[in-house]
Amino acid sequence: MLVDTYGRVATDLRVSLTDKCNLRCSYCMPPEGLEWLPGPDLLTDDELVRLVSVAVGLGVTEVRFTGGEPLLRRGLVSIVERVGALSPRPRMQVTTNGIGLAKVAPALAAAGLDRVNVSLDTLDRERFVTLARRDRLVDVLAGLAGAADAGLTPVKVNAVLMRGVNDDEAAPLLRWALGEGYHLRFIEQMPLDAQHGWDRATMVTAEEILASLQAEFDLTPVGEQERGSDPAEEWVVDGGPGKVGVIASVTRPFCGSCDRVRLTADGQLRNCLFAREESDLRGAMRAGASDEELGARMRASLLAKLPGHGIDDPGFLQPTRPMSAIGG
Ligand code: SAM
Ligand code: SF4
Numbered sequence: 356m357l358v359d360t361y362g363r364v365a366t367d368l369r370v371s372l373t374d375k376c377n378l379r380c381s382y383c384m385p386p387e388g389l390e391w392l393p394g395p396d397l398l399t400d401d402e403l404v405r406l407v408s409v410a411v412g413l414g415v416t417e418v419r420f421t422g423g424e425p426l427l428r429r430g431l432v433s434i435v436e437r438v439g440a441l442s443p444r445p446r447m448q449v450t451t452n453g454i455g456l457a458k459v460a461p462a463l464a465a466a467g468l469d470r471v472n473v474s475l476d477t478l479d480r481e482r483f484v485t486l487a488r489r490d491r492l493v494d495v496l497a498g499l500a501g502a503a504d505a506g507l508t509p510v511k512v513n514a515v516l517m518r519g520v521n522d523d524e525a526a527p528l529l530r531w532a533l534g535e536g537y538h539l540r541f542i543e544q545m546p547l548d549a550q551h552g553w554d555r556a557t558m559v560t561a562e563e564i565l566a567s568l569q570a571e572f573d574l575t576p577v578g579e580q581e582r583g584s585d586p587a588e589e590w591v592v593d594g595g596p597g598k599v600g601v602i603a604s605v606t607r608p609f610c611g612s613c614d615r616v617r618l619t620a621d622g623q624l625r626n627c628l629f630a631r632e633e634s635d636l637r638g639a640m641r642a643g644a645s646d647e648e649l650g651a652r653m654r655a656s657l658l659a660k661l662p663g664h665g666i667d668d669p670g671f672l673q674p675t676r677p678m679s680a681i682g683g
Pocket of ligand 1: 451473
């Protein structure tokens with residue numbers, strides 16, 4: 356198993372399929388984009404499936420495909436199919452901005468994908484353009500509907516609120532999500548943008564988000580026991596069945612129950628989103644490492660996992676890679 360020195364067991368593997376993206380969300384990427392990873396550095400489909408298979412052999416039960424924008428990866432449907440054929444079969448999910456999802460959702464469902472998480476921070480078209488720097492709100496909404504029609508349910512929606520941009524949209528987003536039957540979760544903005552624009556003093560906190568929601572909705576907390584290692588704290592809205600979640604990575608960190616490990620698109624294993632070191636699985640694999648050797652590297656990487664992300668520590672250093680390159 357992938358156990359660390361604090362007794363945490365990694366069972367949830369987040370795999371970045373590409374660092375490229377067709378949006379430029381301001382909390383994630385600069386307007387001009389980033390220097391993309393060179394093609395030969397990217398894992399091939401075969402290499403990727405092999406590494407996932409080794410991780411599944413070490414107890415990974417949940418595989419989440421992300422990026423960058425995972426729907427830009429040409430082999431996505433076939434990767435899902437191949438990972439779904441592993442034994443024991445892991446649960447599979449894609450985290451996407453939803454652009455193009457309407458078209459590919461039926462194929463993803465047929466390939467065995469269980470669920471999708473779609474990121475959407477505003478329902479206002481002009482704001483969307485300001486926030487994501489592309490006029491694609493209509494495509495995202497179509498993608499959400501397409502995912503629900505294809506049975507990729509419950510459809511989850513992730514929203515990041517930014518002060519002075521969309522921090523007045525907590526309640527409208529929840530009203531909309533409840534009406535559509537989507538499960539909304541707010542994520543606190545984290546210091547992971549390439550431009551280093553994050554500011555602890557001005558970020559929108561979970562407490563503020565809850566206060567705005569409580570002005571309109573009756574929220575009943577879902578018990579800690581039901582939460583398990585889910586990063587989201589959940590509330591039942593207006594007596595149910597709808598719920599809302601808040602992922603308070605900054606103000607209420609959940610590192611103590613973390614069960615995640617990440618594989619970048621260029622084959623580096625990261626034991627934490629905020630890790631400053633990576634384990635080069637691609638290099639080892641291309642040098643001829645066996646599955647056992649790759650597994651040993653994975654276990655060694657997990658053993659070096661720190662107890663927490665330390666965002667509030669005076670010596671905190673943002674990771675050198677931005678979120679889009681690590682895989683969010
Ligand atoms: N492109 C896909 C998407 O947007 O869903 C997948 C990759 S994206 C990096 C994954 C998630 O990370 C999205 O929900 C996005 O909102 C979130 N994210 C990106 N930068 C963030 C930041 N600085 N703080 C908090 N969440 C962030
Ligand atoms: Fe692209 Fe997702 Fe980053 Fe937005 S959050 S720029 S959609 S990778």
